[in-house]
Amino acid sequence: MAILTLIIATLISTQKIATSIGSKYAIQGVDVSHYQxxxxxxxxxEQGISFAYIKATExxxxxxxxxxxxxxxxQNTGLKYGFYHFLSLESSPxxxxxxxxxxxxxxxxxxxxxxxxxxxxxxxxxxxxxEAVLSTLxxxxxxxxxxxxQKPVVYTxxxxxxxxxxxxxxDFPIWIRNVYFSPFQNWTIWQYTxxxxxxxxxxxxxxxxxxxxxxxxxKNIQICEN
Numbered sequence: 001m002a003i004l005t006l007i008i009a010t011l012i013s014t015q016k017i018a019t020s021i022g023s024k025y026a027i028q029g030v031d032v033s034h035y036q037x038x039x040x041x042x043x044x045x046e047q048g049i050s051f052a053y054i055k056a057t058e059x060x061x062x063x064x065x066x067x068x069x070x071x072x073x074x075q076n077t078g079l080k081y082g083f084y085h086f087l088s089l090e091s092s093p094x095x096x097x098x099x100x101x102x103x104x105x106x107x108x109x110x111x112x113x114x115x116x117x118x119x120x121x122x123x124x125x126x127x128x129x130x131e132a133v134l135s136t137l138x139x140x141x142x143x144x145x146x147x148x149x150q151k152p153v154v155y156t157x158x159x160x161x162x163x164x165x166x167x168x169x170x171d172f173p174i175w176i177r178n179v180y181f182s183p184f185q186n187w188t189i190w191q192y193t194x195x196x197x198x199x200x201x202x203x204x205x206x207x208x209x210x211x212x213x214x215x216x217x218x219k220n221i222q223i224c225e226n
Contacts, residue, residue: 021182022192025212027051030198031084031191034066037203041073044200051080051213053114056103059088060095063103071107080222083107084114084155089128093140097147112221113144114175116155133164141172153188153221161185173221175211188217 028048032039033055044052052074055064067083074081085100100113117137137154144152155175156165165174173188183190189211196210213221 018179018181018192019196019210022190022210022212025190026215027213027218029053029079029211029213030196031055031209031211032066032070032201034064035203035205036201036208037066037205038201039066039070039073040200041070041077041079042200044198045077045079047198047200049079051082051111051211053082053084053111053211056083056085057096057100058086060091060099062086063099067103080110082109082111082113082221082223084116087115087117087137087140089133089136093136093143096140097143101147109223112150112173112223113148113152114155115140115144115152118155118157118160118177127163130164134168148223150224155189155191158183173217187214188221189213 027050029051030044030049031053041052054067054070054074056067057063083100083104085096088096104113115137117133141151141154151172153173153175154170155177157177161174161176174185175189175191176183176185176187177191177194179191179193179195191209191211193210195207197206198208201208
């Protein structure tokens with residue numbers, strides 16, 4: 001029991017390190033989904049954030065139930081925003097981007113779309129082959145680039161990065177989740193905590209993810225107007 005208590009205390013302590021470092025960056029933001037419930041975007045904005053990523057879709061058919069509500073709500077703010085798609089390895093990249101395009105439709109966005117690729121289901125116990133993961137990811141990155149004229153930013157966790165991305169030549173911006181320490185790899189967006197508590201949402205999930213965009217990278221993820 002003493003060892004378990006020490007491990008938990010150490011994890012909590014290191015999370016505070018990441019939060020302390022991440023909170024010092026200038027370009028602060030959040031990422032949200034239906035888990036946050038109804039969001040008062042003006043209230044969030046007043047707490048020092050300047051951008052948000054909103055979940056749009058997952059796989060070939062799922063659309064987040066709060067997508068349109070979040071899109072409409074964020075219009076009355078000065079926040080920059082974009083949308084993200086949770087990548088499934090069970091559906092073709094073509095069907096998944098069609099799902100994203102159908103859900104987002106004619107929505108305006110200020111920052112490039114994001115693709116979320118991470119562990120789900122029993123993948124930690126039965127990890128997919130690296131070749132299959134990278135093939136699916138590279139295909140959908142290419143499809144997003146064809147559709148929007150810019151490569152999407154790819155969100156992943158530190159452990160997923162080590163398993164599938166480490167040592168690979170990546171030609172898209174990285175959004176890395178590391179809630180313990182400052183990331184070692186070159187990143188564009190950093191999710192530095194998944195345990196933030198803010199005013200302005202009423203979902204079953206009491207926490208909200210906090211993110212930062214590296215100052216020098218901000219211009220690279222803004223949507224280029226044609």
